[in-house]
Amino acid sequence: MRAIFDLVTIFRVAGSQDLADTFASVARALEAASDPTETRHVVTRTAVEIVPGCDHASISLIARRGGVTTVAATDEVVRRVDAIQYRLGEGPALDAIADHAVYAIDDLAQASRLWPRFVEKAAKEIGVASMLCFRLYTADDTAGALNLYARRPHAFTGESRAVGAILAAHAAVALLAAGQHENVENLETALASSREIGTAVGVVMMRRNVARDEAFGFLVDASQRLNHKLRDLAEVIIEAPDVIDRLGARVRQR
Known part of the structure; x- marks a missing residue:
């Protein structure tokens, strides 16, 4: 058998x-x-x-x-x-x-x-x-x-x-x-996402004059409210930093 x-x-x-x-x-x-x-x-x-x-x-x-x-x-x-x-x-x-x-x-x-x-x-x-x-x-x-x-x-x-x-x-x-x-592909994607998010955090820090933790929290909050992936939002912010001001105004209105 x-x-x-x-x-x-x-x-x-x-x-x-x-x-x-x-x-x-x-x-x-x-x-x-x-x-x-x-x-x-x-x-x-x-x-x-x-x-x-x-x-x-x-x-x-x-x-x-x-x-x-x-x-x-x-x-x-x-x-x-x-x-x-x-x-x-x-x-x-x-x-x-x-x-x-x-x-x-x-x-x-x-x-x-x-x-x-x-x-x-x-x-x-x-x-x-x-x-x-x-x-x-x-x-x-x-x-x-x-x-x-x-x-x-x-x-x-x-x-x-x-x-x-x-x-x-x-x-x-x-x-x-x-x-x-x-x-390997997943690792490369994760690394690319990490770099983009890190760059976006830096842009938020400069634009809003805040510390890194607060800038990252700002991105996470905006991502949840807009129902967008964090990486996608990071790409938008890198390409158009002015978006941060509009997102900030929505935060103050809550």
């Missing part, structure tokens, strides 16, 4: 030119993804397209503050199945992450010994019959799991496991790269 596949097994089963071409296309699609969200959806869509027997796919990621959450899913079926695992605290996706392993479930209805509460809900209420769960990891970290689902028992073959393992390896690297890129 549980299986771990090494690289020799993978390439013995799946080492064909067609597969090489397929994953070359997958790599290009992942590289072209514009952000982490798109990267995740490329992975799940690709899983359904290329893994034999796969009807549904999802990605579970470890949240920064603990716990696990589904960040991409091909449909509502897998979101429901994943949610059952998270709520009950048991299931193959969670064990794939915790045990650093691959879980291959040929017939979920027969897996009640491992996950009795999960099987009761997923197999009997939602109709999922087979599962393949791959840990998503790099040399430095475990990010989560790639979860593949099928509606019929014994849907996943040796080829399914091999192709899924290669896709999971691609996905882990792509998700890490996308996350790092997003972090």
